[in-house]
Amino acid sequence: MGKLKGGFFMKKVLFLICFLLGAGSLTASDFDPAERHKVPLQESFSKGSEDPSVTIVEFSAFNCPPCKRLAGIFDDVLKDYSKDVRLVFKHGVPRALELEKEAVLATWASGQQGYFWEMHDLLFEFKDRGFEAYLQHAERLNLDKDRFVADFQSDAALSSIENEWRVSSCLGNYGTPNFFVNGKKYSGELWTHERIREIIEKELVLMESMGNPKYTEIMEMSEGEEFLCGKKVFKIIPSLSKARFFVDEILREEPFTVIGETNSMSGTIDVDFDFPKRSSVGQIDIDSDSFITDSNSRNRAIRNRILDSGTYPLVSFKATRIDGLPEKATFYPGQKYELEISGELTIKNKTLFETFDTVLEIVDFSTIKGFAAVEALWADYGVSVPQPPFVQLIEDSIRLEFEFVGVLED
Structure with a gap:
């Protein structure tokens, strides 16, 4: 057993060495604006670095098993990149919109009290759906119940999630999960810890070759700029x-x-x-x-x-x-x-x-x-x-x- 573990460890080390040797050849000229999308981040909930070199915008859905798996991978991988990477969550376009709608409202309402990610985790952990189930989750998190209900039922909540679905649609996300790394879209793979690390490492090398620009300088919508679907x-x-x-x-x-x-x-x-x-x-x-x-x-x-x-x-x-x-x-x-x-x-x-x-x-x-x-x-x-x-x-x-x-x- 020990030999197997050691063999796996050596393969992983060799993989990282080979990858970093290849990634090290990246320069600023490898940054192609044509393959980058300006993804608006306003009002979205995020975690990770407050001064990131890499911003990952994830479009996900709570009734999507691959999304649950990817969420766990992001949680694990981001622990190693807490100073360099920010994860931004956006509600993608799910296959069952009505089933998803109330779950999304619950996360938005929880987010108004600073508990977006906690509700996010509960919705992936428990399969129970419906308003009563979300109230129970709110109680688990010791949220102000009256405020939670008011926010859940507010026009602002509905407007926010409809806007995120619109953005997701305009970016060509007709399923979940999808994510954008500094504006570059990734979708359709069976995601693994190693693959996510590879993407992050490559982007870190590329950003370093460009002088580590802020996300706002390269991809985020500038103040007053409107996201157009077309x-x-x-x-x-x-x-x-x-x-x-x-x-x-x-x-x-x-x-x-x-x-x-x-x-x-x-x-x-x-x-x-x-x-x-x-x-x-x-x-x-x-x-x-x-x-x-x-x-x-x-x-x-x-x-x-x-x-x-x-x-x-x-x-x-x-x-x-x-x-x-x-x-x-x-x-x-x-x-x-x-x-x-x-x-x-x-x-x-x-x-x-x-x-x-x-x-x-x-x-x-x-x-x-x-x-x-x-x-x-x-x-x-x-x-x-x-x-x-x-x-x-x-x-x-x-x-x-x-x-x-x-x-x-x-």
Whole structure:
């Protein structure tokens, strides 16, 4: 047994020697600003060095087992770097937002009394969830219960965590854990003590070659500087989306609604998370040849005569205006916006200005979905609908509906 331990120790020493020899060749020219992200630290809770050469910003979630493991590794490793390294905790974008929300509020409320990290540790240690469980944790920490409840329920708490989720999303964190070492992102590995030490040592050597600049000088947001998420492009996923039309008629003396639908639909939606009113909708195209109804004879009539899809293969909509977007961005998933999206609708060779009543929902930080509908008149688009003998009436109007799911483009 002793021989095994000794062998392991020698391997570890050799690893560190080899690593330090390699890291020692790093110079200031190895610092690439393009691979560094400015991560705002305002209001975030931290521990470790008050004058760090290395700042680690961790995006984590309490319902994430790998996050619990990484938290333990950071605790162990940072003991050896207490003078050089600062750990900053931020709430990442978890897979189960509602489950995570109250746990996050509990840490924020505890942090107002100086016990953020203690609550952080309890939430990883115990699996119990819910407000009563968090009250018990607060009692374990001898917190002022009334203040804890007030802070837990405050708008400031909710605003703080929504902002952190927004920052996490904007930095491309769609899972947890992720962390940034002086702005350089690390994710997707099975983290070990040795790997974390390797990253820290490499960064310490690099920072020393640069004269040990302050984090505020290289990565942190300067006073008055705003963290901008920017415009994100969401691509409509055909397999999850549908375009439909509805036409009312009297068929054999009975009311009947003809429904045609297709998922052959494409387009993009640009969501500006910083300035919502700058959001836009790209051209939406629907394959007119792909509409399916309740009968093959209708399908043939639509393709060959009504829409003449051989000549006019697309029904398209090009948005020019969106009304109803908020002045200020809010990012909590599940939020819905009732909008009016106006623009040019083209059916066959005729283009007219139409307004779609629309509901847009932010499902999570990488997915949106929506529903849009408009009433139009066949005749306005030069469309003639044949009326068979057994059909007594075909209404002049058609209802178009777009149901779509958009996923963030890579």
